[in-house]
Amino acid sequence: MKIIGYLLLICIFLTGHALCSQGQNDGTIRIGVSASGFDNLNANDIAAALKVWGNTVGGEMGLTQVDVRLFPRHVNELRAAVDEYRPDGISVTVPEYLDIGLKVPEVYIAANENGPAISYVVIVGKETGISSPEDLSGRKLVIGKDRRMDLARPWLQTLMTDKTGKPHQSTFQTPKVVENPSKAILQVFFRQADAALVVSEAFDLACELNPQLRKKLRVVAESPPFITALFVFPHRVDRTQKTNKLKHAILNLYSSPNGRQVLTVFKSSQIKRYPVSVLDSTIQFVEHYRRVVTGTSPLETRP
Structure with a gap:
């Protein structure tokens, strides 16, 4: 397509x-x-x-x-x-x-x-105890494939570094890329992954189609518009x-x-x-x- x-x-x-x-x-x-x-x-x-x-x-x-x-x-x-x-x-x-x-x-x-810009979000299950990117240490993170994800990994890296660019001591497992944002979101929903990185628009749409997602998942980090x-x-x-x-x-x-x-x-x-x-x-x-x-x-x- x-x-x-x-x-x-x-x-x-x-x-x-x-x-x-x-x-x-x-x-x-x-x-x-x-x-x-x-x-x-x-x-x-x-x-x-x-x-x-x-x-x-x-x-x-x-x-x-x-x-x-x-x-x-x-x-x-x-x-x-x-x-x-x-x-x-x-x-x-x-x-x-x-x-x-x-x-x-x-x-x-x-x-x-x-408008012309998009943003990215890191979503987690509300019951995981994860409240910030720093809590992702050792956790499994998936990335939902989308043609607009060019700056997603760079932004994610900035979350895991200090102001000098030095990586934090704690970090998550090597991210796995899945076929689309919906699959990434559902993996978090069904506890197959601890967190997902997706376009915010995709998460909003998924929650609109399935309100249960909003009840079980939350955003712990959101990028500026890109x-x-x-x-x-x-x-x-x-x-x-x-x-x-x-x-x-x-x-x-x-x-x-x-x-x-x-x-x-x-x-x-x-x-x-x-x-x-x-x-x-x-x-x-x-x-x-x-x-x-x-x-x-x-x-x-x-x-």
């Missing part, structure tokens, strides 16, 4: 392009998609699928050439790919956006009624009618059945445009995590 959603999204991107004049100087329409959005799927299979869909839709619309490329996860390879490929638009995570170092005035983010992924137009791309039409197509996904199907995959009601400053707090967290917890830093930002 996830890959179908991404492919549909790309097709709608191309629909926006089809309403315009030819692409860049060589007439090619370029879309870059980070491999981070396709966990546990074969990269070659994804790239082949993206190419077939892009060429098929482009051919139906009479476009000269459509090139949809899957970018690697490794930061150096990702940045080199962006420099070489020079995409019209690119879909990346926030850490990747930071590492690429592009400067843009606006970003496009899947949002819902609560932006996890975005679509951007590199600043070097000229502001042609083509680019404006592409932006229009992204912002109006909700107005067509296929677009609404894509938004369902993104667990969103609409993709909206925001000033780049919406990323500030998330970028600050990533920089703090890299500097204090892992002792690393992002690549130098280009001018």
